[in-house]
Amino acid sequence: MHRRPLLAAALAATAAPLAARAQEGFPNRAVTLVVSFPPGGQGDVVARPVAAGLERLWKQPVPVVNRPGASGEIGNASVARAAPDGYTLLMALSSLAVIPEAARLLGRPPAYEIDQLAPIALFTADPTYLAVPAEAPWRSLEEFIADAKRRPGAIPYSSSGNYGALHLPMAMLTTAAGLDLLHVPFQGGGPALTALLSGQVQALASGPGPITPHLKSGAVRVLASWGARRAPGFEQVPTLIERGFPEAEYYIWAGVFAPAGTPAPLREALRQAMAGVAADPELRRALEAGGNALDHRDGAAFERFFRDDTARLVKAVRRIGRIE
Template identity: 40%
Template sequence: MKRQAFLWAGAALAFAAPLAFAQSLPSGPVKIVVGYSAGGAVDVVARAVAVRLQAELKQPVIVDNKPGGGSNIAARTVVTSPADGATLLMAANAVAANMALYQPAPYDVEKDLAPVALIGRVPVIIAVNPESPYKTLAQLIEAAKAKPESVGYATPGNGSTPHLAMELFASAAKINFMHVPYKGGAQALTDVIGGQVPVVALNALEILPHWKSGKLRPLAVLSAKRSALFPDVPTIAESGFPGFEASVWYGLMAPAGTPKPVLAALSAAAVKAAHSTEVKERLAQAGGDSTPGDAAAFAKHLHAERERYTKLITAAKIKPD
């Protein structure tokens, strides 16, 4: 009888676990809000995650693009949504930087949003026109040291992740570049390919097709390890800056006040999604890596990034477009 009771208890627990998981989740569709246009790196990652998250949660997961305001429109949409787990933000570096960039601050990322899970990273790449005299990052640094602010670099705009990455790099290298901000990556690429600006800093996904067509020559990836899509391009650490990294990262966040059981269920599902072959492949196609992390790991990462960006933006007096 005792053995039979034990077996019945085990069966009951096995049934209760998925039931408890399901009861922790919102009953309707889950929406992932993206602060960038369709087709961009953040959107591509969000859609891959949505497919796997739908399989894990066994309910519809949709992507809602709300570009503009340096991703503040999307973030505010999630901040002001009901804290029930039905509305999530596909966050990137901007959520850690925008409180220092914009005054008054549009939100407090550590008070108004709750980390769900880290998903992955895509490196920022420094590239030049193939006709450029700079063959290596060392040569670029040497030129910038010889004539401060004589070497211009293009980015998608003031306060963009590539801009902040280059400012962090310039600080580490003790050099001064001349920043040339554009209204998006496409315009920046056009002028660098055309020879109007010598250097461009963008995420790997935007650099890739122009490197393949021979229109750009990458000098370095600003990540801890080499990109599988750019195997011959050295990392920033290999170029003389060990420990330095300035990648674009992605993670899911929910409105503050979302019940802990809901956050736990969403975090578990999101980490599984990040571990999936589909998400790994999509990130690899963008030149990045899956770097799954639970809510606690994401919170720690977010706090460190916020401090790093706040210090940089304040010291350099960076203002958004």
């Protein structure tokens, strides 16, 4: 009866130095960074400069692998099930916690649960913006809402898929404002943006990175943001909160996760590597060139951010309800 605890303690004492030694040569081969969406979206825009920074630091390849499908569920689940050895990581978006809750709303088992993934480091956390084509008739949020109410179901908008990082903010707005818009889902933010630029749709909720080049070229304009306050560089853009929609707050963040079974020493090695990349001026320049601001958090700070954001978004999903 007393031998089992003693045996467990002995095994733990043996495993700790083994795990520590396993990290000494890490990485000694390529580390895959999975993005659960096609190229061109927010996750991809952040993942590529982060991967480049890790390659400079580790002197090993860090390929970005796009695994789109099911609003990000396929790619997220692939990393949740991956070997916890540090060689498969996920650049996740804010939809990470939404997707399992949405699966339950739809009456099916989730492909993964968030406790199967361990937060390592946050890199960006930007408000989402309501973008429309430059030739669209709306010059303000109020004009957009008024037209949508006059023509229920007539204004199409694109997204990265049901309950995805670009769909949930629009669902928050339509629920709060009582609007009926035509939802046109795609497999990711890149195709959703292409649909806006090509005239297939007339609105898109997007992080600042993908739309910034098109704002500069004059191809799109933004009518409002889902932030708590106006952001630098977007001072002229009102927030939905200040326009009377206090529950329409949403941030499209991007952060690195590892499989939850990754040993603590290896997670710490990953955290330190991400901190090194965050301190690299090249990363800041690359993010800013793409319209994103570096917002590096790790350890307890990222865990607290993720926990709080998860609680807020799960509440929003339940309020919106089932969407087929």
